[in-house]
Amino acid sequence: MRRNLTFVDYVRDRKQADVHVLGTRRPSGGGGASYRLEFIGRQTFEGQRYELTYDARSTLTRDELRQELADQLRLGLVPFVNRTPEADHLQVTYDPPDENEGTSASEADPWNQWVFDVGISGSADLQEREYNYQAEGNLSAERVTEAWKVDIQLDGEQEVDVFERKDTTDIRSVSQDYDFDAGLIKTLGSNSGAGVSGTVFSRTFTNIQVGTRLRAAAEYNLFPYAISDQKQVTFTYRIGPEYRTYREVTVFGKRRETLLQQSAEVNLRFNQTWGFVFAGVEWSNYFHDLSKNSVQFRSFLDVQLIEGLSLRLSFDAERIQDQLSLPAGDLSDEEVLLRRQERATSYEFGGSIGLSYTFGSIYNNVVNTRL
Numbered sequence: 001m002r003r004n005l006t007f008v009d010y011v012r013d014r015k016q017a018d019v020h021v022l023g024t025r026r027p028s029g030g031g032g033a034s035y036r037l038e039f040i041g042r043q044t045f046e047g048q049r050y051e052l053t054y055d056a057r058s059t060l061t062r063d064e065l066r067q068e069l070a071d072q073l074r075l076g077l078v079p080f081v082n083r084t085p086e087a088d089h090l091q092v093t094y095d096p097p098d099e100n101e102g103t104s105a106s107e108a109d110p111w112n113q114w115v116f117d118v119g120i121s122g123s124a125d126l127q128e129r130e131y132n133y134q135a136e137g138n139l140s141a142e143r144v145t146e147a148w149k150v151d152i153q154l155d156g157e158q159e160v161d162v163f164e165r166k167d168t169t170d171i172r173s174v175s176q177d178y179d180f181d182a183g184l185i186k187t188l189g190s191n192s193g194a195g196v197s198g199t200v201f202s203r204t205f206t207n208i209q210v211g212t213r214l215r216a217a218a219e220y221n222l223f224p225y226a227i228s229d230q231k232q233v234t235f236t237y238r239i240g241p242e243y244r245t246y247r248e249v250t251v252f253g254k255r256r257e258t259l260l261q262q263s264a265e266v267n268l269r270f271n272q273t274w275g276f277v278f279a280g281v282e283w284s285n286y287f288h289d290l291s292k293n294s295v296q297f298r299s300f301l302d303v304q305l306i307e308g309l310s311l312r313l314s315f316d317a318e319r320i321q322d323q324l325s326l327p328a329g330d331l332s333d334e335e336v337l338l339r340r341q342e343r344a345t346s347y348e349f350g351g352s353i354g355l356s357y358t359f360g361s362i363y364n365n366v367v368n369t370r371l
Contacts, residue, residue: 002367004070007086008077010364014273015307018043019080021073024229024271029144031058031115035069036229039076040273045083052076058115114143132161149185149195161338173338178202190225194218206342207325209247215240229271236265248327251344259324260287275303275310284322292322308358315351 002010014020020040028034033056041048054072056065081087117140124133139154156178163171178201185195199213215238222233239262249255263284270277278300285293296318304310326344335341 001066001070001073002365004067005073005077007081007090011362012358012364013307013362014304015042016362018045019077020273021076022271022273026229028055029113029115029142031117031142032056032060033058034229035072037069037072037076039080041080045080048080050076050079112143113145114141116141129164130162132159134159147187149183149187151181151183151185153179153181155179155181171334173334173340175204175338175340176202177204191222192218192220193225204247204340207247207250207327209245211242211244213240213242228269231270231272233268234266236267238263238265244325246325246327248329250324251326251328252324253328254324257324261285262287275301277301277303286322286324292324294322295319310356312354312356313352316349318348320346320348 008019011017018041020042022038022040024036024038025033026036035054035056036051037054038051039049052072052075054069056068060068078090081090117138119139120135120137122133122135125131134157136157137155141150141152143150157176159175161171161173165171180200181197182199183195183197185193187193195217197215197217199211199215201211201213202209203211217236217238219234219236221228221235223231225232240260242259242261243256244259245256246254261284263282265280265282267280268278278298280298282296283293296316298316299314301311301313323342323344326342331341331343336343
């Protein structure tokens with residue numbers, strides 16, 4: 001951006017700028033993304049504020065995306081530059097569209113807005129007395145319209161760790177995680193939606209050989225979803241049955257069982273000029289025993305306190321009383337150290353905190369990537 005957008009000076013802090021560009025991104029139908037660029041006038045341009053929206057195709061390379069975003073920035077900055085002496089050095093060019101560009105997207109789309117993605121990857125690490133390898137694969141199909149959203153995903157992962165020991169049996173640990181998910185969501189209005197989802201899964205860590213889950217859900221957003229990249233407060237409720245078969249008999253003496261679960265969730269997310277904040281709390285329980293429940297809280301804050309001083313804070317906490325799949329018996333040392341098996345716990349906490357302060361020259365125009 002700095003090399004290709006040269007008629008402005010870049011500064012290191014938004015409070016030193018004449019124009020603050022707040023960019024937000026949200027996924028769009030077709031696997032692409034919709035970018036909202038909000039141009040906020042400051043100092044001599046105080047009160048001047050508007051936005052541009054750019055829809056990027058999923059087939060763009062990173063370089064093509066950067067070029068097109070730079071073009072959008074140029075367009076958005078022109079009204080501000082027009083009020084400065086730099087306006088005398090600007091030129092306007094026009095690239096007429098092709099004749100075929102007049103055709104509507106629906107008429108020119110043989111896939112009827114379906115988008116497919118297939119991926120496979122692998123990795124390995126080898127040392128003299130130990131090695132590990134990992135393989136992953138995914139397949140997804142998605143169709144997104146204003147009225148409906150259909151999402152189908154298949155994911156699989158297997159990881160193997162081997163440690164050689166002298167005069168004894170080698171340690172070999174295998175972890176598998178497979179998921180097939182399908183969801184159908186109906187738009188009910190500018191602030192709400194409802195849908196159903198189904199999952200078939202298998203997980204080594206939680207002792208589940210095969211699990212199937214069906215959920216009905218409804219969600220309401222205090223703000224229109226059209227501005228969900230900037231701010232949202234959502235209330236979500238889910239309910240549905242689940243059937244599991246376990247790899248090992250659980251601490252409750254179960255080899256298989258059918259469950260009915262419900263959950264309620266509240267999330268808030270704000271992406272504003274002063275920074276970003278997210279907080280969410282989720283409560284869930286099983287109907288057969290209301291004491292089998294969990295409450296989870298998640299939060300993240302990245303905010304500028306004063307010019308040059310920023311605070312980044314995260315905190316997660318969970319009260320856990322619903323570990324129905326715990327295997328009976330003690331875990332091996334290998335399972336504990338390699339985190340191959342879930343362990344009994346009644347809580348989990350995690351967090352981080354950081355401060356940064358930047359001072360000195362306000363300008364940030366030079367790009368030097370040597371070494």
